[in-house]
Amino acid sequence: MRRSTFLAALLALAGPAGVLHAQRSVAVPPRLIEDVRYLADDRLGGRMTGSPGADSAAEYLARRFGEVGLQPSRNGWFQEFTVSPDAPGARGGRLGSGRGRNVIGILPGSDPELRREAVIVGAHYDHLGGGEIGSLNPDSTGRIHNGADDNASGAAALIQIARTLAAHPPARTVVFIAFSGEELGLFGSQHYVKEPLYALDNTVAMINLDMVGRMRDRKLIVYGTATATEFPALLDSLNWYQGFDLRKQGDGLGPSDQSSFYLAGRPVLHLFTDLHEDYHRTTDDWQKINFEGIARVVDFTAGLASALGGRTTPLTFVNVPQPTSHATADPGAAVTSGYGAYLGSIPDMTSSEGGVKLMGVRKDSPADKAGLRAGDVITRIGKADIADLQAMTNALRSFAPGDRTDIAVQRGDSTLTVQVTFGRRN
Numbered sequence: 001m002r003r004s005t006f007l008a009a010l011l012a013l014a015g016p017a018g019v020l021h022a023q024r025s026v027a028v029p030p031r032l033i034e035d036v037r038y039l040a041d042d043r044l045g046g047r048m049t050g051s052p053g054a055d056s057a058a059e060y061l062a063r064r065f066g067e068v069g070l071q072p073s074r075n076g077w078f079q080e081f082t083v084s085p086d087a088p089g090a091r092g093g094r095l096g097s098g099r100g101r102n103v104i105g106i107l108p109g110s111d112p113e114l115r116r117e118a119v120i121v122g123a124h125y126d127h128l129g130g131g132e133i134g135s136l137n138p139d140s141t142g143r144i145h146n147g148a149d150d151n152a153s154g155a156a157a158l159i160q161i162a163r164t165l166a167a168h169p170p171a172r173t174v175v176f177i178a179f180s181g182e183e184l185g186l187f188g189s190q191h192y193v194k195e196p197l198y199a200l201d202n203t204v205a206m207i208n209l210d211m212v213g214r215m216r217d218r219k220l221i222v223y224g225t226a227t228a229t230e231f232p233a234l235l236d237s238l239n240w241y242q243g244f245d246l247r248k249q250g251d252g253l254g255p256s257d258q259s260s261f262y263l264a265g266r267p268v269l270h271l272f273t274d275l276h277e278d279y280h281r282t283t284d285d286w287q288k289i290n291f292e293g294i295a296r297v298v299d300f301t302a303g304l305a306s307a308l309g310g311r312t313t314p315l316t317f318v319n320v321p322q323p324t325s326h327a328t329a330d331p332g333a334a335v336t337s338g339y340g341a342y343l344g345s346i347p348d349m350t351s352s353e354g355g356v357k358l359m360g361v362r363k364d365s366p367a368d369k370a371g372l373r374a375g376d377v378i379t380r381i382g383k384a385d386i387a388d389l390q391a392m393t394n395a396l397r398s399f400a401p402g403d404r405t406d407i408a409v410q411r412g413d414s415t416l417t418v419q420v421t422f423g424r425r426n
């Protein structure tokens with residue numbers, strides 16, 4: 001998970017408690033423990049995208065996908081993408097080859113018609129390597145960040161969910177994706193959305209597992225619950241079995257891979273067992289993982305994917321306006337919060353163009369109302385030329401809520417200027 005999550009999760013702590021039931025007992029598959037330990041071992045060096053350790057992790061995940069009954073796509077197990085060292089998320093990192101690889105395994109649907117449609121279950125497997133980027137202890141640069149919770153936990157869960165579903169494939173195809181490039185700026189998921197194996201129109205939903213290894217007090221946070229009208233009731237009915245203290249958060253934009261799919265107009269859910277003091281530090285190790293908690297998340301997610309894969313009616317997508325709580329839980333939080341002036345633009349951290357390219361805008365935000373949209377490249381705000389994200393942050397800090405100014409953007413071959421009225425962050 002990317003760093004701007006911190007505040008979001010703190011606010012999530014204050015959410016209302018769900019109804020509690022006694023939890024069923026759960027068996028922890030031995031391979032679940034082995035998979036987390038393998039991925040979070042020092043020998044993989046923290047799995048920085050493009051590093052030999054990340055390559056080893058990718059090979060391992062492909063082999064495990066095969067063992068539990070998934071198939072490679074026509075193009076094989078891997079989907080490659082390039083990480084530019086000039087992209088805002090990647091600057092200062094040791095990118096190795098500069099190439100990332102998503103690992104994709106397919107479980108074909110059991111219905112001859114519905115198998116053309118897909119449910120995606122994803123989890124990123126990359127992490128911070130030696131902590132050159134994204135570490136919360138800057139003095140630990142050069143020491144391995146193993147990322148056992150973030151996100152060996154989700155990647156290992158993915159394998160077990162696949163194993164469960166392979167025994168009873170749902171009507172729709174389930175596409176399992178272990179993403180890379182997440183910590184650097186959602187590179188892997190952005191790439192998949194541009195080159196999907198199943199058309200996005202035929203992709204009914206995306207479920208993301210990012211940091212599911214530290215369950216405490218049965219608490220499970222689910223983001224994105226407002227992105228399809230059917231989600232809350234479905235989650236509650238599945239939870240009747242599991243007895244989680246389920247914290248439903250509506251927003252589909254968070255600092256992890258579900259955002260890429262949400263901005264592409266798909267219903268999304270992100271499962272998360274909350275932050276802890278080892279987050280993005282060298283101490284996020286496998287010894288601290290709650291494996292029983294992961295096993296419960298596996299059961300729950302398998303049920304969820306099965307329900308989504310088998311339902312006869314489509315989900316109803318909702319483009320959720322800016323949420324009233326955890327408003328900083330978007331990749332552009334650092335940019336859009338400033339000192340109170342709110343724009344609602346979401347920068348594309350994978351772009352190496354000059355200016356600030358937008359991955360999207362929040363619905364009903366000042367950026368949305370001004371007519372800005374995905375793909376626009378902001379080159380000027382007021383009198384300030386915008387060369388990069390830092391320049392944009394500085395420019396936004398000079399404005400207050402209610403201020404009006406011009407923003408110049410490059411859209412395709414044309415340059416246009418829009419007028420924006422900054423809002424206030426909730």
Ligand SMILES: [Zn+2]
Pocket residue numbers: 001002003150183280
């Ligand atoms: Zn992370």
